[in-house]
Amino acid sequence: MPLLSDLAQALEAGDRARVEILTARALQENMSPDGILKEGLFAGMDVVGARFKNGDIYIPQVLIAARAMHAGMxxxxxxxxxxxxxxxxxxxxxxxxxxxxxxxxxxxxxxxQGKGFEVIDLGVNVPSERFVQALRDHEANIIGMSALLSITLPFMEETIEAIGRAGLRDTVKIMVGGGSVTQAYADQIGADGYGPDATAAAENALALLA
Ligand code: B12
Known part of the structure; x- marks a missing residue:
């Protein structure tokens, strides 16, 4: 579908205005919203993710593409x-x-979001009780924690323990990541998944649900 591949390319280029125009045009042409999302926006984001993973593009370009994706969404x-x-x-x-x-x-x-997840973002400086409360409030499949400081790493383990004490451990997969986190640390604290970068994080999240 040339319109949807044009949409994917506009997203790859981070061209927000064109993404908006092509998304609206695809709807006018009665294409299915799900198809526009998957074959247009998500297809473009997949390419962005792969380029970021390979080091061909950097954080600013990913953020610009993500802004265009949000506009289309x-x-x-x-x-x-x-x-x-x-x-x-x-x-x-x-x-x-x-x-x-x-x-x-x-x-x-x-x-x-580029892989089709609904994301509930709790922000920064999130104590274990808020993660647990969020699990009670939402039917989430996966919970993900980020940490950049070595001194905040123990809060990941504490949160996993709090989820266990709340009786919710079997209801959810747990992923960890961030500059200070390694696969070995994720294994040590009993997390189900890890991702060294955003692309791997999203791919691993999908794999956890497969
Ligand atoms: C930007 C930055 C800041 C900014 C943060 C702005 C912001 N809004 O985030 C500011 C200036 C506020 C800051 C403050 C501090 N910082 Co700072 N900061 C950095 C810096 C330069 C970049 C971090 C970054 O954004 N990287 C880019 C992102 C894309 O990478 P990333 O976070 O690792 O995320 C990727 C993966 O890890 C993964 N990922 C991330 N989260 C998750 C989650 C899941 C579930 C998964 C699967 C994957 C995943 O995917 C991401 C995308 O690819 C780093 C140094 C560096 N070069 O890394 C220091 C650094 C992290 N900071 C450091 C420090 C010490 C501090 C301060 C304590 C400094 C001070 N004395 O005040 C404060 C702490 C404030 C606090 N309480 O948090 C140290 C940490 C050392 C350590 N190991 O503990 C670093 C490493 C600098 C250094 N070399 O000393 N910092």
Missing amino acids: EILRPHLIRTGAKPAGTFIIGTVQGDHHDIGKNLVAMML
Whole structure:
């Protein structure tokens, strides 16, 4: 579908205005909102994710593309709701207690949205009780914690323990990431998944639900 591949290319280029125009035009041409999302916006975001992973593009370009994706999604949202399109899953994300770094977390949230996840972002400096409360408030498939400071790493383990004490451990997959986190640390604290970058985080999240 040339219109949808044009839309994907506009997203790759971070051309927000063109993304808005092409999304609206695709709707006018009676294309399905789900198809526009998957074959247009998500297809473009997949390319952005792959380029970021390979080091061909950097954080600013990803953020610009993500902004364009959000603009297209805003146009599609009412149509998606009307047609009952289901998200890939619900992902609660936050930066752990004591830690205010959020650039990486925000990138992960955007890549997850690019894979079709509904993302509930709890922000930064999130104590374990808020993660637990969010799990009670939402039917989430995955919870993701980010930490950049070595001294805030223990709050990841504390949160996993709090989720266990609340009797919710079997209801949700837990992912961890951020500059200070490694796969070995994720294994050590009993997390289900890890991602060294935003692209891998989103791919691993999908794999956890497969
Ligand atoms: C930007 C920055 C800041 C900004 C943060 C702005 C913001 N809104 O985030 C400011 C200036 C506020 C800041 C403050 C501090 N910072 Co700072 N900061 C950085 C810096 C330069 C970049 C971090 C960053 O954004 N990286 C880019 C993102 C994209 O990478 P990322 O976060 O790792 O995320 C990727 C992956 O890890 C993964 N990922 C991230 N989260 C998640 C979550 C999940 C679930 C998954 C699967 C994957 C995943 O995907 C992301 C995208 O690819 C780093 C140094 C560096 N070069 O890394 C220091 C650094 C992290 N900061 C550091 C420090 C010490 C501090 C301060 C304590 C400094 C001070 N003395 O005040 C304060 C702490 C404030 C606090 N309480 O949090 C140290 C941490 C050392 C350590 N190991 O503990 C670093 C490493 C600098 C250094 N070399 O000393 N900082």
